[in-house]
Structures are given as structure tokens and as C-alpha cells.
Amino acid sequence: DAGVIQSPRHEVTEMGQEVTLRCKPISGHDYLFWYRQTMMRGLELLIYFNNNVPIDDSGMPEDRFSAKMPNASFSTLKIQPSEPRDSAVYFCASRPDRGVTYTGELFFGEGSRLTVL
Amino acid sequence: QKEVEQNSGPLSVPEGAIASLNCTYSDRVSQSFFWYRQYSGKSPELIMSIYSNGDKEDGRFTAQLNKASQYVSLLIRDSQPSDSATYLCLREYGNKLVFGAGTILRVKS
Numbered sequence: 001d002a003g004v005i006q007s008p009r010h011e012v013t014e015m016g017q018e019v020t021l022r023c024k025p026i027s028g029h030d031y032l033f034w035y036r037q038t039m040m041r042g043l044e045l046l047i048y049f050n051n052n053v054p055i056d057d058s059g060m061p062e063d064r065f066s067a068k069m070p071n072a073s074f075s076t077l078k079i080q081p082s083e084p085r086d087s088a089v090y091f092c093a094s095r096p097d098r099g100v101t102y103t104g105e106l107f108f109g110e111g112s113r114l115t116v117l
Numbered sequence: 118q119k120e121v122e123q124n125s126g127p128l129s130v131p132e133g134a135i136a137s138l139n140c141t142y143s144d145r146v147s148q149s150f151f152w153y154r155q156y157s158g159k160s161p162e163l164i165m166s167i168y169s170n171g172d173k174e175d176g177r178f179t180a181q182l183n184k185a186s187q188y189v190s191l192l193i194r195d196s197q198p199s200d201s202a203t204y205l206c207l208r209e210y211g212n213k214l215v216f217g218a219g220t221i222l223r224v225k226s
Contacts (some may be wrong), residue, residue, distance in 0.1 A: 033214060042218035043161070043205065091160060102221060104149055106207070106214060108160035 002026070006092050006109035014117050018080040021112045022094030025075055030097040034067055034077050038088045049075065050097075078097065082116045089113050121208045123217035132226045136193040140206030140217050143187070150189045151207040152180060155219065161205055165191070178211075196224045 005024040013019055025032045034046040047057040052069045060067070064083070069075040079086055093106040122141045130136045140150070149168045153161040167173045167180040167189065174180075179192040192201055201224050206217040 031212065035216075043216040045213070045215055048212070048214075050212065098210075103163075104151060104166050104209065105159075105163045106151075108162075111160055 004109035008064045008114050012115045019078045019082045021077040021090050023075045025094030029094035031095050033093045035091040036088045086117045087116050119218035120215045123220050127221040127223050129223045130196050136196045138191040138204050138220050141188045146210050148210040152191045153205040155203045198224050198226045200224050
């Protein structure tokens with residue numbers, strides 16, 4: 001079974017450009033999380049979805065950031081316009097809802113490394 | 118105020134020693150805890166989960182949770198150089214999942 005798939009793996013862009021990061025969660029997982037990781041701030045929760053509905057976006061740093069989940073198999077995180085301080089690794093993670101096989105484990109993608117010049 | 122606090126380290130231990138990693142949190146809302154390991158350039162991977170007070174053992178790893186004192190710890194026995202990584206404490210309350218900053222562990226051979 002394929003894991004969480006993120007694209008692109010690496011993105012280098014110039015300040016002011018729009019950046020779109022993509023995530024395909026594991027099939028059947030009801031929850032999807034977007035995290036950002038930097039040396040200074042560690043892993044920060046940006047937003048999470050349950051059944052495609054955004055539940056908590058209090059971690060989204062500012063209006064330049066937006067996230068969508070149009071269906072159960074796809075989510076995007078968009079930054080417009082991008083700034084150098086947005087440079088980080090962005091992780092997408094998914095997990096199933098509570099049930100017989102629930103372990104609480106978060107399944108991570110390999111991350112998208114963003115560099116804004 | 119950060120919801121989950123960890124000492125960033127680095128914590129250095131000799132090979133074969135016990136490594137002790139700690140995490141504190143800021144309120145008493147009922148929750149679950151997870152320990153993740155992250156190698157440089159890789160994504161985090163789950164080591165252990167703990168939901169109730171007390172100890173939970175899995176091989177060389179023991180997780181300890183003390184809700185009254187609001188801390189959770191991870192002990193690694195017989196530390197190996199391959200254990201060198203960043204260890205992240207993850208706190209769950211409701212469906213919100215918040216990581217600590219992580220502790221860098223270095224095991225010297």
C-alpha cells in the first residue's frame with residue numbers, strides 16, 4: 001500500500017512567487033495534517049482536515065497561506081506571495097479515524113523542501 | 118506558551134548507556150502521547166505511544182507518563198550509535214496533534 005505522497009520534493013523559488021505543495025494521503029485515512037519544520041521553530045502544525053473539512057487552521061501563519069482538500073485523496077497548501085522566511089520543510093501526514101485498528105500513529109510523507117530566495 | 122516543552126539538547130551518551138529524554142506539557146487536559154524519531158533529512162517515524170499513567174516497555178524503549186506532574190519520558194537502554202537522531206514528543210488532545218521542539222540525541226561509540 002502506498003504511503004503519503006508529497007510533491008514536489010524540492011522547490012526553489014523567488015520571493016513573491018506563488019508556491020503550491022501537494023499531498024495524497026493514504027487511502028481510507030480520515031485525517032490529514034500539514035506541518036512546517038524549521039530549525040528555529042521545530043515541527044509546527046499549520047492546519048488539519050477531517051473528512052476533507054478544515055477543522056483547525058489556527059497554525060496558519062498569515063493570510064498568505066491557504067490550504068484546501070477538494071476530495072479524500074488530495075490536498076494542497078498554497079503560499080502567495082512567498083517570502084524567504086517561508087523556507088522550510090513542509091510535511092503532510094494522515095491517519096485513520098478511531099476504530100478497531102486505530103493506533104494513533106501519524107503517517108508522514110517525505111516532505112517538500114521549500115527555498116524562497 | 119508552547120504546549121509541549123522539550124530540551125533541544127544535544128544529549129550525548131556513550132554507547133551502551135541509558136538515554137533519558139523528557140517532555141513536559143502545560144495543562145491537565147486528558148490526552149495521549151507519542152514518541153517519534155527523526156533521522157536527519159527524513160520524516161518522523163513512530164517509536165511508541167502511551168495513553169495512561171505508568172510505564173510501557175517495547176524492546177530497548179520504555180515510555181513513562183505522569184499526568185499529575187505533567188511529564189512524559191522516553192528511556193533508551195543499551196544505546197547504539199544508530200539511535201542518534203532527533204526525538205520528538207507528540208501530544209494529542211482531541212484530534213489536535215502538537216509536537217515538541219525535539220531533543221537531539223548523540224550516541225558515541
